[in-house]
Amino acid sequence: QKGGYPHFMLKEIHEQPTAFHNTVSPRIVDGLPNFACDKICDEDLRRFERVVVVACGTAMHSGYVGQYLIERLARLPVTVEIASEFRYKNPILNRDKDLVIIVSQSGETADTLAALRLAKKQGVFVLGIVNVVGSSIAREADAVIYTWAGPEIAVASTKAYTVQISVMYLLAIKFAMLRGFADEAFAREYTSNLMSVEEHIAEILKDSQSFQFYASKLQNAHDLFYLGRGLDYALAMEGSLKLKEITYIHSEAYAAGELKHGPISLIVDGTPVIALGTQKSLFEKMASNIKEVKSRGACVFLICDDTCENTAQIADFVIKLPALPEIFMPLLSVAPLQLLAYYTSILRGCDVDKPRNLAKSVTVE
Numbered sequence: 001q002k003g004g005y006p007h008f009m010l011k012e013i014h015e016q017p018t019a020f021h022n023t024v025s026p027r028i029v030d031g032l033p034n035f036a037c038d039k040i041c042d043e044d045l046r047r048f049e050r051v052v053v054v055a056c057g058t059a060m061h062s063g064y065v066g067q068y069l070i071e072r073l074a075r076l077p078v079t080v081e082i083a084s085e086f087r088y089k090n091p092i093l094n095r096d097k098d099l100v101i102i103v104s105q106s107g108e109t110a111d112t113l114a115a116l117r118l119a120k121k122q123g124v125f126v127l128g129i130v131n132v133v134g135s136s137i138a139r140e141a142d143a144v145i146y147t148w149a150g151p152e153i154a155v156a157s158t159k160a161y162t163v164q165i166s167v168m169y170l171l172a173i174k175f176a177m178l179r180g181f182a183d184e185a186f187a188r189e190y191t192s193n194l195m196s197v198e199e200h201i202a203e204i205l206k207d208s209q210s211f212q213f214y215a216s217k218l219q220n221a222h223d224l225f226y227l228g229r230g231l232d233y234a235l236a237m238e239g240s241l242k243l244k245e246i247t248y249i250h251s252e253a254y255a256a257g258e259l260k261h262g263p264i265s266l267i268v269d270g271t272p273v274i275a276l277g278t279q280k281s282l283f284e285k286m287a288s289n290i291k292e293v294k295s296r297g298a299c300v301f302l303i304c305d306d307t308c309e310n311t312a313q314i315a316d317f318v319i320k321l322p323a324l325p326e327i328f329m330p331l332l333s334v335a336p337l338q339l340l341a342y343y344t345s346i347l348r349g350c351d352v353d354k355p356r357n358l359a360k361s362v363t364v365e
């Protein structure tokens with residue numbers, strides 16, 4: 001059942017190249033994103049002037065990636081809402097101009113389903129990004145883009161997140177074309193870059209040893225910080241959640257620029273900091289944030305691409321990834337974050353597939 005892996009979580013981490021392939025390739029026709037297999041045509045998407053992503057936990061974190069992508073490529077405003085907040089705040093929605101995207105692996109999360117029903121009641125078009133076929137959210141949404149990750153058994157979501165963000169890339173490129181921010185050549189180039197990700201993820205997953213080593217440096221930590229800017233901040237949120245849920249180590253994600261507005265007071269000698277530095281255009285700023293925490297004694301793990309130079313001077317440990325245009329780096333940095341959490345959990349003797357107090361699907365409020 002675990003396909004030779006000791007835990008479902010590790011199996012599911014390793015299934016990511018296949019999950020990515022199964023989700024992305026049916027939606028690329030003639031080298032461009034195409035949602036015909038989801039019965040969504042260009043005319044359905046053209047009228048929207050705002051996107052509201054509503055979800056919980058990891059699924060919500062995929063919304064933050066979507067926000068950066070869609071705003072950057074298509075200049076279409078995106079807000080991301082916590083489903084349990086959205087449902088009780090009498091949200092402002094415009095039935096003619098807003099697209100509500102509901103993201104859910106299980107398709108059964110109570111708050112997310114309630115958010116969907118609320119949006120539908122207000123007459124807003126609801127698009128579900130869902131992994132479980134025939135689930136409540138898939139049935140009730142106006143349109144569904146299924147993620148083809150296959151069953152996810154481990155409580156901590158891994159491959160479902162990767163395919164959720166893959167769909168966000170496809171949507172961002174599609175919206176960019178529809179709104180005149182990408183011509184065909186540009187969209188083709190982005191789509192082909194996206195397709196190249198699969199082999200890079202597979203390559204990254206071959207190296208489990210170094211993650212076991214990094215995990216040995218984290219296993220006794222009490223507090224941990226994840227820092228990033230731009231898309232790296234969105235990934236920091238997901239990395240931090242993954243670590244805390246399966247290792248029970250307290251961790252926080254911060255936009256690196258927020259550090260000096262409070263959290264830097266928590267950095268003491270030896271505090272581990274996972275610094276995401278995959279966004280080339282922001283690297284210099286990130287490097288100065290890393291220096292700030294280092295000078296307060298932090299032990300810095302830097303995740304960056306393999307073209308970054310002089311990294312040994314700023315970080316204690318460096319995790320280098322294949323260099324792609326920065327916008328695609330989230331698809332490569334997610335696996336290292338998952339592996340760090342996984343191996344740290346193992347070293348701490350935690351029940352990695354079934355962490356305490358957590359259920360796979362939160363079907364009650």
Ligand code: F6R
Nearest residue numbers: 057058059104105106109156157
């Ligand atoms: C974290 C995790 C949860 C879920 C959240 C939403 O690893 O799995 O945060 O992402 O409960 O679940 P779905 O996607 O089923 O709506």
